[in-house]
Every structure is written in structure tokens, then in C-alpha cells.
Amino acid sequence: MNLLAKLTKHPNTIIPAAGDGxxxxxxxxxxxxxxxxxxxxxSQTLLAENDxxxxxxxxxxxxxxxxxxxxxxxxxxxxxxxxxSPLNAYYAAQxxxxxxxDILILNDQPYPAHSQPHPASTTPEDLLGKTRAALDAFxxxxxxxxxxxxxxxxxGIDGIRQRAIYLAKAGAHALIIDHATADQLRxxxxxxxxLPLLATWTTKTEQLDQISGWLDTGTLAKAxxxxxxxxYHSLLEGALSYAKK
Amino acid sequence: xLKNDRMRHQFKxxxxxGHIVRMMVAPDALAAKVSESAGAQAVFSAxxxxxxxxxxxxxxxxxxxxxxxxxxxxxxxAVNIPVFADADTGYGDLANVKRTVESYEAIGAAGIFIxxxxxxxxxxxxxxxxxxxxxxxxxxxxxxxxxxxxDDFLIMSRTDARAVNGLQDAIDRSxxxxxxxxxxxxxxxPQSYDELVEIHQAFPNTPLMANMIEDGKTPLTATEDxxxxxxxxxxxxxxxxxxxxxxxxxxVQTLQRDGxxxxxxxHMITFPKFNEFVGLDQVNARDAQYAPEKMKQYM
Numbered sequence: 333m334n335l336l337a338k339l340t341k342h343p344n345t346i347i348p349a350a351g352d353g354x355x356x357x358x359x360x361x362x363x364x365x366x367x368x369x370x371x372x373x374x375s376q377t378l379l380a381e382n383d384x385x386x387x388x389x390x391x392x393x394x395x396x397x398x399x400x401x402x403x404x405x406x407x408x409x410x411x412x413x414x415x416x417s418p419l420n421a422y423y424a425a426q427x428x429x430x431x432x433x434d435i436l437i438l439n440d441q442p443y444p445a446h447s448q449p450h451p452a453s454t455t456p457e458d459l460l461g462k463t464r465a466a467l468d469a470f471x472x473x474x475x476x477x478x479x480x481x482x483x484x485x486x487x488g489i490d491g492i493r494q495r496a497i498y499l500a501k502a503g504a505h506a507l508i509i510d511h512a513t514a515d516q517l518r519x520x521x522x523x524x525x526x527l528p529l530l531a532t533w534t535t536k537t538e539q540l541d542q543i544s545g546w547l548d549t550g551t552l553a554k555a556x557x558x559x560x561x562x563x564y565h566s567l568l569e570g571a572l573s574y575a576k577k
Numbered sequence: 578x579l580k581n582d583r584m585r586h587q588f589k590x591x592x593x594x595g596h597i598v599r600m601m602v603a604p605d606a607l608a609a610k611v612s613e614s615a616g617a618q619a620v621f622s623a624x625x626x627x628x629x630x631x632x633x634x635x636x637x638x639x640x641x642x643x644x645x646x647x648x649x650x651x652x653x654x655a656v657n658i659p660v661f662a663d664a665d666t667g668y669g670d671l672a673n674v675k676r677t678v679e680s681y682e683a684i685g686a687a688g689i690f691i692x693x694x695x696x697x698x699x700x701x702x703x704x705x706x707x708x709x710x711x712x713x714x715x716x717x718x719x720x721x722x723x724x725x726x727x728d729d730f731l732i733m734s735r736t737d738a739r740a741v742n743g744l745q746d747a748i749d750r751s752x753x754x755x756x757x758x759x760x761x762x763x764x765x766x767p768q769s770y771d772e773l774v775e776i777h778q779a780f781p782n783t784p785l786m787a788n789m790i791e792d793g794k795t796p797l798t799a800t801e802d803x804x805x806x807x808x809x810x811x812x813x814x815x816x817x818x819x820x821x822x823x824x825x826x827x828x829v830q831t832l833q834r835d836g837x838x839x840x841x842x843x844h845m846i847t848f849p850k851f852n853e854f855v856g857l858d859q860v861n862a863r864d865a866q867y868a869p870e871k872m873k874q875y876m
Binding site: 418456498 | 579679685860864868871872873
């Protein structure tokens with residue numbers, strides 16, 4: 333049974349995001365339905381940058397290969413916006429699949445994609461070219477391509493519906509909606525879409541039953557960062573009380 | 578069957594076929610593609626060539642696991658023939674051997690050899706080698722066998738003991754490596770044709786590899802002779818590296834002398850032929866396939 337079928341059987345499942353070895357190790361023990369190796373979080377780990385667009389495909393793929401060895405979980409990799417043109421998307425998809433990805437997520441930003449709340453959107457033709465290129469690059473028929481639509485602020489609900497029809501025709505397996513409010517998601521799910529629908533998730537997201545699954549954007553990384561801050565303050569307090577003595 | 582499985586199966590079948598498999602060591606992906614296009618059945622990714630190509634340094638244990646793995650991965654991805662790999666000493670202890678096996682298997686190598694030199698190792702045909710006690714590689718072979726996911730991923734033992742303790746010790750060690758689970762045996766740097774014969778007599782039913790280095794310790798022997806002796810694999814580890822170096826030196830000397838490369842042009846592939854060789858037409862065709870106007874069919 334593929335991940336989409338499992339998600340349908342288990343509504344409101346959240347797929348955790350990871351971007352470092354200890355989270356991957358932890359999730360390997362927890363056995364979630366899948367793990368998302370986020371480009372943004374990988375960029376944080378490898379480059380100390382909070383922006384997916386700064387990490388190259390080869391740097392990310394090397395990290396993916398290392399993480400693949402450490403987890404049996406279904407691994408979702410970040411194809412970003414294809415790392416260039418549809419031609420780049422073809423070779424990037426091929427490399428990420430060979431590096432151990434079970435599912436790739438292609439977003440609809442122009443290249444380079446950036447981790448930001450209001451990203452620009454590429455043309456439908458460019459997105460379709462990258463979609464077809466990625467699908468043509470796959471060797472394993474079980475590998476899936478999910479498309480993350482990040483431009484609801486640019487093209488609205490109608491734009492999503494239209495893109496869903498195009499992308500379904502081109503062979504994409506699912507859609508993920510990013511940067512949408514609960515009301516927008518409610519409106520979107522009020523009529524059937526051409527593809528299974530997922531949405532990105534944060535701790536503030538209101539989950540809706542009509543959404544097949546939720547893609548976490550970094551809750552574990554945020555919790556780890558808060559724990560680091562707390563530990564650092566304890567460390568400072570410890571140093572101060574030692575100095576006072 | 579996916580490429581990695583297909584390549585492993587293809588290589589194992591060839592090695593067990595009774596006919597010798599001849600391989601060049603490819604210093605890089607381009608050399609591997611040259612080898613493939615000239616009809617090679619398989620290629621080898623090995624330390625001497627990687628060290629030379631990546632670092633311009635001798636094979637003295639300076640290039641490491643990460644470098645060797647990445648080079649091998651590039652080669653595997655560039656060709657559609659099996660790629661066998663030199664994994665040196667396994668790059669550490671048993672924990673490293675496990676990671677080495679998992680990693681090479683994951684990138685799609687057909688198999689690896691692991692050797693019994695003391696790290697930092699050196700090329701098998703260099704002087705001054707040292708070998709570990711037999712137990713060390715014995716344990717590494719067991720660890721490698723336990724770590725592999727597919728039986729088609731072949732594990733070869735390599736001993737460098739011939740130069741250090743003599744041929745009999747190299748044979749005795751290899752018998753223990755075989756008992757520990759090595760699928761293939763490689764005794765590095767025998768010093769005569771008679772020693773090649775002796776090696777085969779010691780392992781009449783085990784696949785063996787011979788290593789043919791120009792100016793090395795072992796007499797250069799024709800592939801047909803090695804096949805007749807019972808060897809299953811012959812590898813030419815340095816020929817492509819030496820040829821590249823020689824040709825590039827001649828080229829640069831020509832340029833220094835003439836101020837132009839014109840006099841050397843007859844020794845080069847041409848611009849159109851090279852582009853054809855690396856598949857420019859196919860890449861351009863793929864690029865055109867996803868042009869915006871072609872995507873209108875989905876809209």
C-alpha cells in the first residue's frame with residue numbers, strides 16, 4: 333500500500349519534517365508513516381542558513397543518501413522548484429530517487445526557491461515541464477511526485493483548481509497546499525479536486541477532515557531550538573552562580 | 578529489475594561464467610564512459626586512480642572513504658555496465674566496514690574488495706607495505722558479509738602479504754578470508770608467472786582476480802593467458818591514468834612550444850564528436866521535450 337492510500341485510511345496524519353541526523357534517528361525509532369527531509373531544515377543543518385534556496389541539489393542529495401542509510405521509513409525528499417529549468421528538474425529527480433527518495437515534492441516557485449511566507453509563483457507551463465521531467469526521470473514505478481502549490485496568494489483558489497486539473501493530466505500523484513488559511517482550505521475542499529490533497533502543517537494549523545494528510549514544516553526542529561535556548565540559559569545561570577560563589 | 582539490482586546480477590553472472598571479466602579502472606565518470614563505449618563489460622573504481630585524479634597525489638592512504646565513494650557513485654551513474662569498487666581497508670574498524678558496505682551497496686556498486694594493509698595503506702605495487710594480523714581482515718570480511726543486503730553484492734578479500742611475508746602467507750591468509758565469507762579472492766602483486774599459477778592451484782574453484790600494472794611487481798600477462806590459468810577477473814588499474822597524464826603532458830608541451838594546440842589536434846577528439854560522445858543531442862532533445870509550448874497539451 334502506498335503512502336497516499338495509507339493516509340486515506342488514517343485521516344489527519346501529520347508527516348513529520350526532519351533536517352538533521354538526530355531527528356532522523358529519532359523518527360526511525362518512532363516509525364511514523366513517512367518522514368519529510370525538508371530542504372529548509374537541511375539547509376539549516378548543513379549551511380546554517382534558514383533558506384532552502386541556498387542549498388544545491390548535490391549537497392542536499394549527499395545528505396539524503398546518508399540519511400537514507402539510517403532510516404527504513406518512507407522518505408519524502410524536497411525537489412524544491414527543480415533546481416533550475418525542467419532539464420535540471422529531470423536530472424535532480426533522477427539523482428534524488430537514486431539517493432533513496434520514495435516521494436519527491438516539487439514546488440511551484442521560480443528557481444531558486446526560497447523559504448518565505450509569500451513566495452513568487454512560476455508559470456503553469458514551467459511547472460508542468462518540471463512535473464513531466466521529474467516523472468520521466470523516475471526509474472522505479474513506485475516513486476511518486478507530489479506538487480506543492482505555494483502561490484494561493486498569487487493565483488487564489490481558482491488558480492489551484494486549474495493547476496490541479498493540469499497537474500493531474502500531466503501525471504502528478506498529489507497536491508500539497510502551502511501558505512493557506514483554514515478558510516481557504518475549507519473553500520478548496522468544498523468541491524472535489526483532480527488530485528489527492530495535502531496541506532502544510534504547523535502547531536497553529538486547524539486540521540480539516542477533507543485533507544488527506546498534513547506535511548509538517550519543522551515542529552521538531554523548533555522544539556529542539558527552544559530546548560537549546562533553555563539549556564543555554566541554564567548554562568549561563570550555572571556559570572553566574574559559580575562566579576558568585 | 579532496477580539498475581542497481583541489474584548491475585549486481587550482471588556482474589556476478591559474468592564473474593561466475595567461467596570466462597574472464599576484463600576491467601579498466603576509470604579515474605572518473607568520463608573515463609568510465611570511454612570504457613563502456615569501447616565495449617567493456619564492467620569497470621572498476623579504485624584508489625590509485627581516484628587519488629591521482631582527485632588530489633594529484635600518490636595512492637598512500639590520503640584519499641578517504643568519502644572521496645572514494647563519491648567518485649565511484651559518479652562513475653556508476655554515468656554508465657550502464659557494472660562497477661566494482663576498491664574499498665581499501667574498509668576505512669577503519671568493523672563499524673566503518675559496516676558503513677562502507679552499506680554505502681557502496683546503496684550507490685549501486687557490484688561489489689567491493691577490502692584489504693589487509695595497515696592504514697594508511699599504499700598501492701599494492703609500492704615498497705614499504707605493512708599488513709595487519711590475519712584476524713583483522715577475517716573479522717572485516719565477516720562484518721561486510723553481515724552488512725550487505727543482497728547476495729549479488731560481491732565481497733572480495735585482498736591480501737598484500739605477498740610482498741611482506743611471501744606467497745605462502747598470502748595464500749594461507751586468503752584461505753582464512755575465504756572461510757570468513759569472501760566471495761572472491763585477490764592476492765596482490767605476485768612476482769612471477771609461476772606465482773600466478775600457484776595462486777590458481779591453491780584456489781582451483783574460487784573466483785580470482787589478477788591486477789596488471791605497467792611497471793608493477795607482476796609480469797604483464799595477456800588476458801587469454803590469465804583466463805587459461807583460471808582467473809575470473811583481470812583489472813588494469815593505472816593504464817587510463819597514465820595515458821591521460823602522458824597525453825596531457827604532451828599537449829601542454831606543444832602549447833608551450835608553439836603557442837597553439839594546432840600541432841596536437843590530430844591526437845584529440847573533435848568538438849562535434851566529443852559532444853556526441855557525452856550525449857549533447859540527447860540532452861538538447863530532453864530540454865526541448867519540456868518546452869512551454871509542448872506543455873500546452875496538459876492545459
